[in-house]
Amino acid sequence: MPLQLAGRSIHRVCIIDDDPAAREAYGWAVEDLRVSAATEASLLELKTPERFVQHVRHAEADAVLCDYHLRMRNYARFDGDELVVECYKAQLPAVLCTAYNDWDVTLMRSRRQFIPVLLQSADMNPDSLRQGFERCIEEFQGQFQPSREASRTLVRVEDASLDDGYFHVVVPGWNPRVKIRVLVDDLPGDVRKLVKPGNRFHARANVGCEKVEELYFCNWEPS
Amino acid sequence: MSTVQIRFAPDILRRLGEELNPSPDKGLLELVKNAYDADARKCTVELMNTDQLGGSVRVVDNGDGMDANGIERGWLVLGRSEKSTGSPTRLGRIPVGSKGLGRLAALRMGARVLLTTRPKQEKATQYDLLIDWDEYEDVEVIDDVALTIEKSHRASDVHPGTQILIEDLRTKIGRMDVKRLARSLILLADPFGDDPRGFKPTLAAPEFSDLEDLVRKRYFDDAEYHLRARVNSRGHARASVLDWQGKRVFAATHDDLTSQRQHKLYECPATQFDLWVFLLQHSTFSTRRSSIGEVREWLQEFGGVHLYRNGIKVEPYGSPGHDWLDIDLRRVQSPEERPGTNTSIGRVRFCDTSDVLVEKTDRSGFIEGEAFAGLKSFAQDAMEWMARKRLEEAEKRRASERAAAPKRARKAKRDLDQAIENTPKAVRPALQAAAEAYDRSREREAQQLRKEIQLYRTLSTAGITAVTFAHESSGNPLKIIRQAVMTIERRAKEESAEFYVKKLEKPVASISQATGRLAVLGDATLKLVDHDKRRASRVDIHDVISGILNTFEPFLRGRDVVVRMDLVAGSPYLRASQAAVESIITNLINNSLAAFERASTTKRMLVVRTAVNADILTMSILDNGPGIEGISKSDIWLPGQTTRRNGTGLGLTIVRDAVRDMGGQVDAIEHGALGGAEIFVELPILGV
Numbered sequence: 001m002p003l004q005l006a007g008r009s010i011h012r013v014c015i016i017d018d019d020p021a022a023r024e025a026y027g028w029a030v031e032d033l034r035v036s037a038a039t040e041a042s043l044l045e046l047k048t049p050e051r052f053v054q055h056v057r058h059a060e061a062d063a064v065l066c067d068y069h070l071r072m073r074n075y076a077r078f079d080g081d082e083l084v085v086e087c088y089k090a091q092l093p094a095v096l097c098t099a100y101n102d103w104d105v106t107l108m109r110s111r112r113q114f115i116p117v118l119l120q121s122a123d124m125n126p127d128s129l130r131q132g133f134e135r136c137i138e139e140f141q142g143q144f145q146p147s148r149e150a151s152r153t154l155v156r157v158e159d160a161s162l163d164d165g166y167f168h169v170v171v172p173g174w175n176p177r178v179k180i181r182v183l184v185d186d187l188p189g190d191v192r193k194l195v196k197p198g199n200r201f202h203a204r205a206n207v208g209c210e211k212v213e214e215l216y217f218c219n220w221e222p223s
Numbered sequence: 224m225s226t227v228q229i230r231f232a233p234d235i236l237r238r239l240g241e242e243l244n245p246s247p248d249k250g251l252l253e254l255v256k257n258a259y260d261a262d263a264r265k266c267t268v269e270l271m272n273t274d275q276l277g278g279s280v281r282v283v284d285n286g287d288g289m290d291a292n293g294i295e296r297g298w299l300v301l302g303r304s305e306k307s308t309g310s311p312t313r314l315g316r317i318p319v320g321s322k323g324l325g326r327l328a329a330l331r332m333g334a335r336v337l338l339t340t341r342p343k344q345e346k347a348t349q350y351d352l353l354i355d356w357d358e359y360e361d362v363e364v365i366d367d368v369a370l371t372i373e374k375s376h377r378a379s380d381v382h383p384g385t386q387i388l389i390e391d392l393r394t395k396i397g398r399m400d401v402k403r404l405a406r407s408l409i410l411l412a413d414p415f416g417d418d419p420r421g422f423k424p425t426l427a428a429p430e431f432s433d434l435e436d437l438v439r440k441r442y443f444d445d446a447e448y449h450l451r452a453r454v455n456s457r458g459h460a461r462a463s464v465l466d467w468q469g470k471r472v473f474a475a476t477h478d479d480l481t482s483q484r485q486h487k488l489y490e491c492p493a494t495q496f497d498l499w500v501f502l503l504q505h506s507t508f509s510t511r512r513s514s515i516g517e518v519r520e521w522l523q524e525f526g527g528v529h530l531y532r533n534g535i536k537v538e539p540y541g542s543p544g545h546d547w548l549d550i551d552l553r554r555v556q557s558p559e560e561r562p563g564t565n566t567s568i569g570r571v572r573f574c575d576t577s578d579v580l581v582e583k584t585d586r587s588g589f590i591e592g593e594a595f596a597g598l599k600s601f602a603q604d605a606m607e608w609m610a611r612k613r614l615e616e617a618e619k620r621r622a623s624e625r626a627a628a629p630k631r632a633r634k635a636k637r638d639l640d641q642a643i644e645n646t647p648k649a650v651r652p653a654l655q656a657a658a659e660a661y662d663r664s665r666e667r668e669a670q671q672l673r674k675e676i677q678l679y680r681t682l683s684t685a686g687i688t689a690v691t692f693a694h695e696s697s698g699n700p701l702k703i704i705r706q707a708v709m710t711i712e713r714r715a716k717e718e719s720a721e722f723y724v725k726k727l728e729k730p731v732a733s734i735s736q737a738t739g740r741l742a743v744l745g746d747a748t749l750k751l752v753d754h755d756k757r758r759a760s761r762v763d764i765h766d767v768i769s770g771i772l773n774t775f776e777p778f779l780r781g782r783d784v785v786v787r788m789d790l791v792a793g794s795p796y797l798r799a800s801q802a803a804v805e806s807i808i809t810n811l812i813n814n815s816l817a818a819f820e821r822a823s824t825t826k827r828m829l830v831v832r833t834a835v836n837a838d839i840l841t842m843s844i845l846d847n848g849p850g851i852e853g854i855s856k857s858d859i860w861l862p863g864q865t866t867r868r869n870g871t872g873l874g875l876t877i878v879r880d881a882v883r884d885m886g887g888q889v890d891a892i893e894h895g896a897l898g899g900a901e902i903f904v905e906l907p908i909l910g911v
Contacts, residue, residue, distance in 0.1 A: 019699040025706035032713060099702060099742075101749050121702040125709055159760060181755065184552070192552060 003035050005130065006137040010093070012036045014061035016043070016083065018075035026065055026097070032126045043076035049086040056092065063133050068098035068108075081108045081115060088114040093136035097124045102181070105213040106166065110186040112216035116148060147209040150218065157199045167195055171215070174207040180215060191220045230366060233359040239301065240327040247332055247396050248404035249538070253325025254282045254387060255408060255424045259535060260318045261286030261385065268408065269427040273396040280332065280389045280396075287313065288342040288383040291350055291372050298338070299370070301327055317533040317576055331356060334391035341383045349377040405431040410529055410536050415441065415570060421534075434524065442518045446499035447507065448472075448613075450569075452480070452605035453495050458488030458597070462605045464612065473612040480604045491597035492579050496605055498528065498569035500562040519565075528569040528602065532580065539588060548602050553610075560613035571602055678873050689748045701742050708734050740777040747774050751809070756801040763796045764840060764908075767804045768831055775812060782816060782827065789832040793911035795840045803881045810874035811844040811902050818848030818899060828897055840908045848899035856891055882906065
């Protein structure tokens with residue numbers, strides 16, 4: 001009996017992790033959802049994350065549970081966030097699950113728009129996984145949680161010592177007291193040149209979210 | 224059936240002209256480009272009383288002029304690219320390809336335009352055309368105004384060419400516009416090239432002659448490096464770097480240049496990129512003929528990488544504020560051995576006869592398609608490669624300097640001994656004794672520093688190793704344990720909730736708690752090395768204290784340490800790196816934990832206290848351990864001094880150094896209020 005979520009059936013979940021023991025461990029949660037688990041021993045043969053989507057379809061999996069760090073052990077040529085983005089674009093429900101830290105969140109921010117669910121690995125269980133897949137499917141159907149909907153908002157540059165390739169911004173419309181780290185490379189060229197403390201930009205951001213790791217930006221424009 | 228036509232209201236002229244090309248210099252530049260297309264060698268722009276309303280502009284060239292057909296079917300036609308109809312001109316130039324919109328903007332700067340042109344093909348003829356824009360105010364469509372081309376006789380000594388006189392200007396041309404125009408005209412036809420037969424546009428204004436003098440100075444020979452990069456029409460690139468004597472110092476193949484982009488071919492026309500990089504240091508210029516000030520002024524005016532298509536500069540690339548190759552940004556991100564737009568000048572040249580790159584209608588650069596992206600990547604990759612090579616060279620230089628340092632010291636010693644030998648015999652022994660004493664103290668200091676460096680290196684390596692594997696430890700094994708425990712809990716409860724509570728709940732809870740403690744190690748290590756924390760910024764001391772105690776909580780609990788925070792009201796803050804403040808608190812806590820362990824203290828207590836007096840924050844860390852024993856209070860700060868077997872003896876040294884760096888001081892009481900050691904840190908703060 002497949003899992004029925006928001007009008008879709010999930011028969012099989014593909015589990016992506018560079019550690020075989022972790023794949024097996026995630027498989028227990030998937031089994032407890034009463035769906036079958038498929039695992040991939042290596043993704044090295046797939047040169048790009050785009051190829052992964054075709055591969056998964058071929059393996060007849062209809063959802064993906066994916067770890068973030070896939071390159072450490074020579075498992076894949078890309079990281080989990082890139083893979084989840086491609087799944088999202090192909091309307092394949094995918095949950096990113098990892099023990100992330102602040103820096104990982106910064107690296108993922110430019111892709112968060114297309115990553116509906118980021119789970120701490122300690123929080124991954126059959127319930128959170130089911131909710132994660134459900135949220136993905138709802139977004140494919142155009143139903144966004146308030147925490148995921150983006151609107152045009154003002155973004156102020158707080159500090160811009162660019163030596164390390166990033167700077168901090170504050171989004172007054174979200175939380176004027178929290179500084180958010182943004183990679184310089186995430187900005188379009190015309191905005192990048194204007195990064196100076198005190199400068200303001202407009203961007204679309206999901207200001208309805210609660211946690212800084214959920215926040216994403218897109219459509220940057222000079223103010 | 225009737226035949227009708229689309230017709231345009233006169234308002235379209237304003238929209239296409241003034242609104243699409245808002246600055247006067249851009250429009251006038253288009254008229255100069257028309258002169259280039261007409262094979263002129265000279266073109267002069269004259270501004271007459273343009274600093275007020277009602278002034279005039281005259282553009283005169285010595286090109287091939289136009290016949291009546293050229294005026295009617297070319298000059299007066301708006302929106303058609305010359306390029307689409309034009310093959311190379313008589314002089315082999317490729318038309319710049321104006322769509323006539325910039326020209327329209329220029330012509331509409333005044334109330335009237337008088338065109339006078341003498342075609343090369345018709346030696347005795349001159350054509351005149353007057354456009355009075357006021358006539359367009361009262362008509363319904365543009366075609367309702369009839370324009371007349373007057374034909375007249377021209378004397379045999381009058382050369383071919385074209386003059387455009389724009390009268391009764393509607394706006395003033397400001398000083399900045401004139402300067403921009405002067406700069407654009409000078410740079411229009413690659414003034415850095417060596418073609419004496421090239422196109423020479425001129426502006427009759429003092430701003431122009433000053434700049435022209437400056438551009439003629441050509442300080443290329445003073446450049447420290449000259450990057451030459453070429454990509455051919457198949458997309459294969461190569462590059463070399465020449466030193467100031469023109470000798471090749473580095474060379475790159477296509478693979479070297481594209482090592483970071485999977486060795487892909489560049490999808491752009493065949494292009495030449497030259498970049499001259501200057502080291503504006505007094506030591507470099509001490510032996511040169513030019514002064515550093517002259518070169519700096521020249522670069523200030525003309526620096527940046529200019530883009531030339533078919534011999535003509537494409538705006539705005541390389542103009543002030545248009546650092547299209549992100550030279551300054553890359554320098555900011557990684558400053559060592561990279562030029563900035565104020566320390567380099569360059570040009571990217573390519574021939575594009577088949578319109579691979581298309582300019583935007585408003586002349587604000589190319590439409591950024593694949594060809595432009597390929598061109599940009601090529602130039603950026605070449606600069607990246609040069610930066611890498613220069614960095615490698617700098618590393619080698621530093622290594623050889625390190626190797627040369629002892630040699631220099633030996634030579635200095637010999638010189639000193641010689642100088643002492645040359646002194647009168649009576650004072651010599653005293654001088655020798657003083658020099659030897661100095662040597663001994665220097666040697667002791669050097670030895671101490673070497674030991675310290677060795678310790679720091681060892682600890683750094685330990686730190687780096689911990690960070691490298693932190694993901695591994697906090698990631699996979701813990702993740703698997705947690706998943707396994709949760710699965711056991713879930714499945715056992717499903718089988719029999721009663722059995723689970725009775726037999727499994729406690730051991731499962733124990734595993735979960737132990738896992739939590741294990742996770743701290745990875746978390747704490749990764750948090751300590753966060754980039755952000757090494758940058759100077761506002762640091763809230765209380766937040767840092769709470770953060771560290773929170774992170775260490777499972778460890779402290781595991782060691783039965785009761786922690787109390789006794790913090791002053793408010794949020795004292797200072798400007799420092801968070802890493803430095805964290806290293807002070809972490810090392811002091813570690814120190815207390817080591818003391819508890821050494822003395823087997825049973826009821827362990829740790830207090831973190833803050834107090835503020837004027838602009839000084841005092842932070843004390845007290846414990847009820849054994850106190851400072853077996854070592855003098857003044858020695859605890861020295862590197863390598865420890866009472867713990869296998870201890871590094873560096874923790875308190877790091878505390879002392881970090882506190883000093885922040886302008887504070889540190890002290891200790893052997894047995895403080897709780898009986899154990901009490902360490903005081905005083906830091907100047909900015910506010911509470």
